[in-house]
Amino acid sequence: MSETVYSPAPKELIGPTAYLTAAARAFESQRPDRLFNDPWAASLAGHEGEKRFATVEDQGGSIIVRTRFFDEWLLHIANEQGLRQIVLPAAGLDTRAFRLDWPPETRFFELDQPLILDYKEAILKVHQASPRCVRIPVMIDLTLPDWETALLQAGFNPTQPSAWLIEGLLFYLPFEQSHHLFERISRLTASNSWIGFDAIHSEMIRSPRTQARIERLARSGAPWIGAIDDPVALLASLGWEATWVSSGRKGYEYGRAVFPFIPQEGLTPETERLYHMLVTARRK
Secondary structure, rough: OOOOOOOOOOOOOOOOOOOOHHHHHHHHOOOOOOOOOOOOOOHHHHHHHHHHHOOOOOOOOHHHHHHHHHHHHHHHHHHHHOOEEEEEEEEOOHHHHHHHOOOOOOOOEEEEEEHHHHHHHHHHHOOOOOOEEEEEEEEOOOOOOHHHHHHHHOOOOOOOOEEEOOOOOOOOOOHHHHHHHHHHHHOOOOOOEEEEEEEEOHHHHHHHOOOOHHHHHHHHOOOOOEEOOOOHHHHOOOOEEEEEEEEEHHHHHHHOOOOOOHHHHHHHHHHHHHEEEEEEEEEE
């Protein structure tokens, strides 16, 4: 049987969604009570990002909350558990290699299409930005079946623990492709490695509370189709121990309300399915 080719999203969608994420991070960085500071996000977002951000009803709340959550998570496991390999598949316009304080000898692998990484390189060069770790861009089209080989050739060591962050991607993929991606990552990771990602429950796609947004995303050409109803069980089947928290709950903790704006006292196991799940898992 031939191997399924992993396709992260139609190529025309990767750029616009990356711009939107950068625009949300730029918006948050301007606040006096900001949850993080991304000084390059506005330039990376450009006009395309500003245009898309203007149509987001919650001012990018879910993007902002997940950014802060995964910032904290990555720094915690890097500092407390000594992980020195960080991998971002579909890295987009992320600048964590530049804006976070990494322990010495941290190697930060960014995987994405050449067009995306070249654009980011050009913007960051204009700003004379310097990474705070050993940053290793891996220019590879993730629709191709050999991205693991490219990562290994770039210096990734599969015998050492690593941390993987998949952000803002999986809800654009059919479940089968997400499962296949986790299988491939699992083959590359040693014990005591970690993985983090954001996912959505199928209830979020079909609930009347979120239907207007789901339909608007579909009309914009970026439909959410990839539900992962039980990420804990999915990852357990591949040798990981996972937990998750909703972006709605973390939003109240951070002081940033997140669509669909359910009051904090109304958050239950059922209503939290209407928010992004922020998942972290450790390799057994």
